[in-house]
Amino acid sequence: MPDQSFDIVVIGGGIVGLSTAMHATRVFPKLRLLLVEKEDSVARHQSGHNSGVIHSGVYYKPGSLKAKLCVEGAAAMVEFCRLHNLPHEICGKVIVATDEAEIPRLNVLFERGQANGLSGLRMLQQQEVREIEPHCSALRGLLVPSTGITDYAAVARKYAEIVATQGGTVSTGTEVRKVVRGDQEMIVETTRGAFGARGVINCAGLQSDRVSRMAGQEPEVMIVPFRGEYYDLVPEREHLVRTLIYPVPDPKFPFLGVHFTRRIQGGVDAGPNAVLALKREGYKRTDFSLHDFAGTMTYPGFWRMAKKYWRDGASEYYRSLSKAAFVKALQRLVPEIVSSDLAADGSGVRAQAVRPDGSLVDDFQFVLSNKMLHVWNVPSPAATASLPIGQYIVEMARNGFAIS
Numbered sequence: 001m002p003d004q005s006f007d008i009v010v011i012g013g014g015i016v017g018l019s020t021a022m023h024a025t026r027v028f029p030k031l032r033l034l035l036v037e038k039e040d041s042v043a044r045h046q047s048g049h050n051s052g053v054i055h056s057g058v059y060y061k062p063g064s065l066k067a068k069l070c071v072e073g074a075a076a077m078v079e080f081c082r083l084h085n086l087p088h089e090i091c092g093k094v095i096v097a098t099d100e101a102e103i104p105r106l107n108v109l110f111e112r113g114q115a116n117g118l119s120g121l122r123m124l125q126q127q128e129v130r131e132i133e134p135h136c137s138a139l140r141g142l143l144v145p146s147t148g149i150t151d152y153a154a155v156a157r158k159y160a161e162i163v164a165t166q167g168g169t170v171s172t173g174t175e176v177r178k179v180v181r182g183d184q185e186m187i188v189e190t191t192r193g194a195f196g197a198r199g200v201i202n203c204a205g206l207q208s209d210r211v212s213r214m215a216g217q218e219p220e221v222m223i224v225p226f227r228g229e230y231y232d233l234v235p236e237r238e239h240l241v242r243t244l245i246y247p248v249p250d251p252k253f254p255f256l257g258v259h260f261t262r263r264i265q266g267g268v269d270a271g272p273n274a275v276l277a278l279k280r281e282g283y284k285r286t287d288f289s290l291h292d293f294a295g296t297m298t299y300p301g302f303w304r305m306a307k308k309y310w311r312d313g314a315s316e317y318y319r320s321l322s323k324a325a326f327v328k329a330l331q332r333l334v335p336e337i338v339s340s341d342l343a344a345d346g347s348g349v350r351a352q353a354v355r356p357d358g359s360l361v362d363d364f365q366f367v368l369s370n371k372m373l374h375v376w377n378v379p380s381p382a383a384t385a386s387l388p389i390g391q392y393i394v395e396m397a398r399n400g401f402a403i404s
């Protein structure tokens with residue numbers, strides 16, 4: 001017997017779970033909703049360890065969920081921040097081609113951005129890049145004026161506050177251990193008791209495949225953790241970057257390449273790189289979990305992925321271990337940067353879903369199965385897109401669990 005019954009239990013107090021809970025309690029004011037989070041506060045993992053960029057949607061394939069929800073989400077995020085007095089700024093960014101071979105790829109981004117409905121995009125000549133970013137060296141640039149910055153941990157805390165004011169319950173320090181299918185309802189067994197629910201939404205981020213398995217659902221993907229490490233520009237050199245400067249990304253990867261990002265709290269970050277993490281929720285290079293590492297190493301999809309990308313993986317590792325290599329990558333964007341300009345900063349760990357054939361899931365992925373909805377792939381730009389993602393999940397749950 002459960003200790004208490006709800007209509008919906010959401011697992012995971014990151015920005016996606018919280019947005020889902022916020023929309024559900026807004027659309028269905030009588031809904032009895034419980035959100036459980038294992039840490040003692042919300043946004044302790046990806047949602048509190050990211051670059052804080054409000055992406056505009058220039059990178060994503062037209063027609064994909066990422067493209068649609070990012071473009072909608074960026075506008076909604078700016079409006080949400082404005083409405084709730086959360087720090088944000090539309091500072092714009094430039095994506096720069098630093099060798100001839102990147103120019104056609106930059107043109108593709110321009111076309112994608114237009115196809116995705118972005119306004120104000122402008123291709124820039126060398127001199128025009130300099131007018132925006134005087135210390136940036138580039139052959140061509142793409143100006144994306146709608147890009148912004150915010151503090152996603154603050155946004156997530158605001159979502160949690162709204163959930164509570166709309167009658168939902170956010171229970172931190174509550175770890176899900178098992179999900180059992182009863183005849184009448186699902187039973188979510190946690191470290192703080194068992195909770196009944198008509199439907200369960202799994203927004204467990206880096207643990208979402210494991211939470212699926214706890215419920216007896218073999219996930220179609222495995223979460224492979226990629227750590228992204230940052231350096232901080234020392235205050236005397238912050239003037240080298242006015243807004244955000246990105247390279248042209250490698251189209252093979254979902255990651256954007258090390259770049260410069262102005263922080264809403266002040267300061268300029270350089271990074272993040274993308275190295276295989278030896279612990280899913282491990283933020284230091286030395287963090288290691290045998291369970292997590294063995295899980296990755298025994299997944300056939302990991303080895304298929306490694307076979308395809310080992311060269312790129314090795315150079316990311318090298319760049320993680322060698323500050324000189326990191327500096328070299330940044331010098332392609334801002335040649336004046338030297339090693340002493342950079343101080344080691346924090347890191348974040350991305351949850352990247354990988355299929356058994358070794359391919360990386362590119363688009364957002366949500367799977368409804370019986371009385372559960374699994375959120376298996378919501379990497380960047382999911383913080384930007386969190387408001388429409390929450391709506392999308394609630395719409396799926398409305399049909400799947402017949403909530404009202």
Ligand SMILES: Cc1cc2nc3c(=O)[nH]c(=O)nc-3n(C[C@H](O)[C@H](O)[C@H](O)COP(=O)(O)OP(=O)(O)OC[C@H]3O[C@@H](n4cnc5c(N)ncnc54)[C@H](O)[C@@H]3O)c2cc1C
Nearest residue numbers: 012014015016038046047050051053176205348382383384
């Ligand atoms: C380095 C980095 C940079 C990024 N930069 C950007 C950016 O600039 N812009 C952008 O839009 N996006 C960015 N992203 C992506 C964005 O941060 C994520 O897509 C988003 O935060 C995902 O939110 P989430 O709620 O799915 O996951 P999370 O925030 O990881 O939340 C999942 C939650 O589930 C909880 N949980 C797990 N297992 C259990 C359990 N058994 N019981 C209870 N709770 C559980 C965890 O503790 C966690 O709090 C970045 C990500 C990283 C890592």
